[in-house]
Amino acid sequence: MPAADRMRVTLFIPCFVDLMYPKVGISIVHILERLGHTVECPEDIACCGQPAFNSGYWEEARAVAGKTLRRLKDAETVVIASGSCGAMLKVFYQELFAGTSDAPAAKELAGKVFEFSDFLVTRLKVEDLGARFPARVTFHDGCHGLRELRIKHQPRRLLSQVRGLELVEMPEEVCCGFGGTFAAKFPMISTAMGEVKCAQAARTGAEYIVSNDSSCLMHIQGLLDRQGSSVKTIHLAELLAHT
């Protein structure tokens, strides 16, 4: 790869990916390095501030988001392993910091943040990562990625190149019921929504539910485990790292 095409990618690892799904981050590091890019990861930021923001506590959200915003100021390109946190950085920071001195920084950040699958397909124009994953899978669109960032074809393009993989779509794009603090504030509604999602996925006959959002998968896998289901969940990055 010519040095000019080599990118310096700043990886933003959200707290729950760091603590519970490290493999997702490690897979992204491996994939990006295999493609010849340099990966860096600021160690002192861990959250986009979405829980407080979504709960309506914008001042408290700015206390977290402000640090993340400033730490990512000098980044060339920011890649994020979650459509939801990605939407927070790309879309909602501009609202959160509107009218503050950080507004220009939020606008600048929006232009250089990419959700992982979008970064590969749209920015790097890479679809075939040489992955092999012989299984029948279905894809769950995380709502923030789908509707705030308009990520729909990117993960499917990537999956279409995976050896041995068969993608079976679910009939509807419907929320899994996670919704951040919603899952704890209204656990019964959240659970019912998740059960509907799991049933839709089961009807496709898929062995795996793939998504580009670990938060949705944490909720879905949590339900599947409790149901004793044999269906498993896997993050897109982990799947693509399988060779």
Added chain:
Amino acid sequence: MNPAPARQFKTDAGRMSRDLRHRELIQVALGKYSVIRDRTRSAYQDWESARDGASAIKTEAVGHLDEYLKEFAQKLEDRGTKVHWASHPEQAREIVLNLIREKKARCVVKSKSMTTEEIHLNEALEKEGFEVVESDLGEFIVQLRKEAPYHIVFPAMHLTRGEISDLFARELGSPPTTNPEDLTMTARRVLRRKYIEADIGLTGANFGVAETGMISITENEGNARLTCALPKVMITLMGIEKIVPRLEDLALFLPMLAAVGTGQPISCYNSFYGGPRQPGEADGPSEFHVILLDNGRTRLLADPEQRDALHCIRCGGCLNVCPIYRNVGGHTYGTTYSGPIGSVITPHFRGLQQWKHLSYASSLCGACTQICPVKIDLHHHLLQNRRNASRQKPSFLESLAFRAFAVLINSPGLYRFSKTLGRFFQRFHPLVKGSTLDPARAWTRTRDLPPIARQTFKEYWRTRQ
């Protein structure tokens, strides 16, 4: 302590979410609807441009509401209609009651109108001893059950044919049947007599056309036409936001309302009413009254951030796609307007602190915003309601929790320390998992929680440096 509507919502939502029979009924019905709707939408050359067009017309109408309302009222009055203005529900109810008393009426037949639900008109009329008959089949059914409409377009969608048969047998003495045609005929036999007996026909309005001074009513059963045509006096209750500037605007709105509302290319009957019977005309009501209702709408108009909620054409599309609505059902909301649009506007109409819980009862998935034919930014308005609610009256505990979280997450040392603490305590978690002693019970009652990894990403990253 949470306000009563919040407690009621939480209790009912918990019960309905576990009701598998209800879940199956609604998922199947709305699953079929979404297939038909998408087929109808695919006949549009460019659905997104149609949405842009509809949104632009409504932005214009709502942005100049004062002028268009004046024009609308003037045109109506020019042809002999009496226009009434009501700021509050009681005023609107009083106007209707006075008209009934003035005409010495006894029986009122109604076509479907959510605005009359909003002002609780039926109860008010019945309390004064007048008979009110709903003529829309779904509304007729829920009226017999003494229930509020379950959905703004499909009022009785929560009932099976068997339940409707039982209801008709009990209330109307008809023989049991699950044949939809027979059930419809039973209702029709009752209703046809009522149209003739009624002294007053009361309707809602889907649109009010400023340019021509006309009410536009959309329906599938022909009941609204009979409600307007047979009784001597016609009353229409309409929210002030239902205005469109020009008649030609309906060329866009009528098909879009049908497409998202029911999946039809166009509804069976779309009728325009321009006034009472004119000299030389053979039929129609001899008197026509239009009541224009505010009831909080001007408050919404004054909010530049959420003003677009007044674009709503009450198609019910956002309810149909909402995964929360699909699981908790229409009655759980405890509001006239349920689903996402109800969660957005009810706090404006009836108080933010009392009704903010509806804005929190959302995963913010955005399916509502995506379907809305007039492009109301519904799920972002839910976020704004949350922001406004906690700004106005912050919860001390929640604010404290988020402040503590900020300190913890911003300090790498504290973050590492809490990780160590978490690892220590999670060893004992299986002992209390899902029980009332479990601090994570809201999650673990129905879901497993993954443990903190043996090596977190940050720990992995350190080993690489």
